Amino acid sequence: MYRETDRDKENSYYSIKIISSNIYVYTACFVSLDAFNILSLDSVSNYYRKYSAFRKEGHFHYIHRTHFGSYSFICVDATLTPGPKRPYNFYGILNQTGVTELAALAEESHHSNQSIWFGHYTTSTIISAAPGIRQVMSSATAYLCGHLHTLGGLMPVLHSQHRQGTLELELGDWMINRxxxxxxxxxxxxxxxxxxxxxxxxxxxxxxxxxxxxxxxxxxxxxxxxxxxxxxxxxxxxxxxxxxxxxxxxxxxxxxxxxxxxxxxxxxxxxxxxxxxxxxxxxxxxxxxxxxxxxxxxxxxxxxxxxxxxxxxxxxxDHYILVRIIFFLSIAVHVSIIIVFRYLKKPVPKEPPGLLTSACLSLHAFSKSNNFYYPILLFSLYTVVGPWFVGELIDGHVGVCFTFGLIVNGHFLEGSLTYLVGTMQVVCFNFPLNCYLCWCLSLRCRGHCFRAHVRDIGVLRTVPVHLIMLLCFIWQSYSCVFLLQTYGVLAFFISPQRTWSLILTVILIRKTWTSTDSHLRTYIAEMKNYHAS
Known part of the structure; x- marks a missing residue:
C-alpha cells in the first residue's frame, strides 16, 4: 500500500526535478491524489499547491504560440472540493459553473490551429452538468487523462474516441509503472x-x-x-x-x-x-x-x-449513471419480491412440495411474519434513504454519508461511487441474508431444529449454505473494519448500514429457529401435514 509519507516524498522529488529541469513552458493539473483528504485548496496536504511548479487550480487555457500558428492546451479540473478520503473521491464533478467556464475556454481556442484538452479524470468518471463534458470538448483534437491508468494492469492500453471525433487517451501511471x-x-x-x-x-x-x-x-x-x-x-x-x-x-x-x-x-x-x-x-x-x-x-x-x-x-x-440504474433496480427487485409475497395468496399444495414450491412457501412464511418482513424491508429501504454512517470524511471534520452523496463541512458532494457501494451491499449482503433467512424458515417449518438439522438433512445440503452466509457476514464485518480504519471510531459505532446490520443479522437468524409467531406456527403445522401425507 502506498502510504502518506511515500506520496509526500514522491511529490517532493517531482518538485525538485521540475525546478532543476529548466523547462520554461509546461502545464500541470490538479489530480485526485492532490484532492485526497483535504478540506480546502489551502490545506497543507494539497500536494499540487505545495510541490507543483505551476500551482494554478481550476480550469485554465494555455496558448503556445509559434511562427506557424498557435496551439491551445485546456485543463479540466474536476477534483472535489472539499476532497474526502477514499474511496469517495473516485469520481470528479463538474457543476454548471465549471461547464460554462470550460465552454468559454473552448470558444477562445477556436482561433488556434489545434487544441488539446487534459485533466486527471476520464470523461466516464466525471459527473458533469449539461450539455456534458464530451460535448463541451468536442472541438478538441484529443483529451489526455489518467486516473484509471491501466486498471491495475488489466488494460495496458485505454484509448478510444468520442462520437464527435475527440480522442480520449488514458496514460499509465508514473508513480508505480513509470x-x-x-x-x-x-x-x-x-x-x-x-x-x-x-x-x-x-x-x-x-x-x-x-x-x-x-x-x-x-x-x-x-x-x-x-x-x-x-x-x-x-x-x-x-x-x-x-x-x-x-x-x-x-x-x-x-x-x-x-x-x-x-x-x-x-x-x-x-x-x-x-x-x-x-x-x-x-x-x-x-x-x-x-x-x-x-x-x-x-x-x-x-x-x-x-x-x-x-x-x-x-x-x-457514463458509469455514474449506470451504477445508479443498477442500484435502484437491485433495490426494486429485492423489495418487490418480499412485498408481493406479503400480499400474495399462499398456495395449498396437494402433495409434498418440491424445491420450487418449498422456496415459494418459505418466502410466504418470511413475508407474512412481521418479525422478518418489516426488519428486512426497512433495512433495504434504509440503504436508499438513510445515512450509512457518520464519521471523519476528512481528518478532523465529521460528515455524513448517504447513497445520494456526502455532506461535510456544509458542502454537499453528489453521490457517485456510493451507488456502487450500495449495489454491493444489496447483492452481497441484503439479498443473501434474505435468502438465508427463508432457507432457515423452510427447515424450521419442515420440523427441523437448529441443533439437529445438519444431521437430519446431511452435511452437503446444509454446510455450503451456512458457509456462503458466513462469507457474506465476514464481508460485512470487513466493511465495518474499513470504516474504523478510514473514518474513525465514530463511523464504526454510528453506522446503521454496516455495524448495526451485523447485530440485526444475528437477531434475525436466531429468530428463525426460536420465533413463536402465529403465522409461523401455522406454516409449521401445514408443512408437517404435507410431509406426513
Missing part, C-alpha cells in the same frame, strides 16, 4: 507515443500518422497525401545510429537527421493511395539499444478503424 507520453503536432496532425521510463530510444512516427488515432473533424488529414517525407522523432541518451523504415514489408532505407531528434526519409505517398498500409520503424543508438515502432495508416478518407470494445466501454460510458 509511464510517460511524448506527443507532437506535425503540420497540425497530432501523434503520440506512450513509453516506459528509461527505455531508449524513444520513438514517435509523426508522418504518416496512425489512422486509428485520426480525428477527421479537426485534423487536415489531406496533408499526408501531399507530404514529401516520412518523419520520425527519435530520442536517446546516446546518439542515434540508424533509423530504418519499411512499409508493407518493403525496406525504404535509412532516415537521416535534419535537426535535433527529427529524422526524415523521402517517399511517394501516391504509391500508397489505396487501402491500409503498415509502416515499421527500427531505431538503434550507439550503445546498440534498439526499439521498433509500427502502425497502420491510410491515405483514403473513408477507411475507418475502430477502437476495441472494452476500452471504449470503460472510457465512453
Amino acid at each position: 509511464r510517460y507520453r511524448i506527443a507532437a503536432f506535425d503540420h497540425d496532425l497530432f501523434s503520440f507515443s506512450d513509453l516506459s521510463f528509461d527505455v531508449w530510444p524513444a520513438v514517435l512516427i509523426t508522418n504518416p500518422k496512425a489512422t486509428l488515432y485520426s480525428n477527421p473533424a479537426q485534423e487536415p488529414l489531406g496533408r499526408i497525401r501531399n507530404s514529401t517525407h516520412i518523419r520520425i522523432l527519435a530520442f536517446s541518451t546516446s546518439s542515434i545510429s540508424s533509423v530504418l523504415v519499411s512499409i508493407d514489408g518493403i525496406d525504404l532505407g535509412n532516415a537521416v537527421s535534419t535537426s535535433g531528434p527529427l529524422f526524415v526519409l523521402k517517399w511517394d505517398p501516391m504509391s500508397y493511395s489505396k487501402g491500409l498500409h503498415y509502416i515499421y520503424v527500427k531505431v538503434q543508438d550507439d550503445t546498440g539499444r534498439t526499439v521498433s515502432k509500427e502502425h497502420v495508416f491510410t491515405l483514403e478518407d473513408d477507411v475507418p478503424l475502430r477502437f476495441n470494445l472494452l476500452p471504449s466501454f470503460i472510457l465512453l460510458t
Whole structure:
C-alpha cells in the first residue's frame, strides 16, 4: 500500500526535478491524489499547491504560440472540493459553473490551429452538468487523462474516441509503472507515443500518422497525401545510429537527421493511395539499444478503424449513471419480491412440495411474519434513504454519508461511487441474508431444529449454505473494519448500514429457529401435514 509519507516524498522529488529541469513552458493539473483528504485548496496536504511548479487550480487555457500558428492546451479540473478520503473521491464533478467556464475556454481556442484538452479524470468518471463534458470538448483534437491508468494492469492500453471525433487517451501511471507520453503536432496532425521510463530510444512516427488515432473533424488529414517525407522523432541518451523504415514489408532505407531528434526519409505517398498500409520503424543508438515502432495508416478518407470494445466501454460510458440504474433496480427487485409475497395468496399444495414450491412457501412464511418482513424491508429501504454512517470524511471534520452523496463541512458532494457501494451491499449482503433467512424458515417449518438439522438433512445440503452466509457476514464485518480504519471510531459505532446490520443479522437468524409467531406456527403445522401425507 502506498502510504502518506511515500506520496509526500514522491511529490517532493517531482518538485525538485521540475525546478532543476529548466523547462520554461509546461502545464500541470490538479489530480485526485492532490484532492485526497483535504478540506480546502489551502490545506497543507494539497500536494499540487505545495510541490507543483505551476500551482494554478481550476480550469485554465494555455496558448503556445509559434511562427506557424498557435496551439491551445485546456485543463479540466474536476477534483472535489472539499476532497474526502477514499474511496469517495473516485469520481470528479463538474457543476454548471465549471461547464460554462470550460465552454468559454473552448470558444477562445477556436482561433488556434489545434487544441488539446487534459485533466486527471476520464470523461466516464466525471459527473458533469449539461450539455456534458464530451460535448463541451468536442472541438478538441484529443483529451489526455489518467486516473484509471491501466486498471491495475488489466488494460495496458485505454484509448478510444468520442462520437464527435475527440480522442480520449488514458496514460499509465508514473508513480508505480513509470509511464510517460511524448506527443507532437506535425503540420497540425497530432501523434503520440506512450513509453516506459528509461527505455531508449524513444520513438514517435509523426508522418504518416496512425489512422486509428485520426480525428477527421479537426485534423487536415489531406496533408499526408501531399507530404514529401516520412518523419520520425527519435530520442536517446546516446546518439542515434540508424533509423530504418519499411512499409508493407518493403525496406525504404535509412532516415537521416535534419535537426535535433527529427529524422526524415523521402517517399511517394501516391504509391500508397489505396487501402491500409503498415509502416515499421527500427531505431538503434550507439550503445546498440534498439526499439521498433509500427502502425497502420491510410491515405483514403473513408477507411475507418475502430477502437476495441472494452476500452471504449470503460472510457465512453457514463458509469455514474449506470451504477445508479443498477442500484435502484437491485433495490426494486429485492423489495418487490418480499412485498408481493406479503400480499400474495399462499398456495395449498396437494402433495409434498418440491424445491420450487418449498422456496415459494418459505418466502410466504418470511413475508407474512412481521418479525422478518418489516426488519428486512426497512433495512433495504434504509440503504436508499438513510445515512450509512457518520464519521471523519476528512481528518478532523465529521460528515455524513448517504447513497445520494456526502455532506461535510456544509458542502454537499453528489453521490457517485456510493451507488456502487450500495449495489454491493444489496447483492452481497441484503439479498443473501434474505435468502438465508427463508432457507432457515423452510427447515424450521419442515420440523427441523437448529441443533439437529445438519444431521437430519446431511452435511452437503446444509454446510455450503451456512458457509456462503458466513462469507457474506465476514464481508460485512470487513466493511465495518474499513470504516474504523478510514473514518474513525465514530463511523464504526454510528453506522446503521454496516455495524448495526451485523447485530440485526444475528437477531434475525436466531429468530428463525426460536420465533413463536402465529403465522409461523401455522406454516409449521401445514408443512408437517404435507410431509406426513
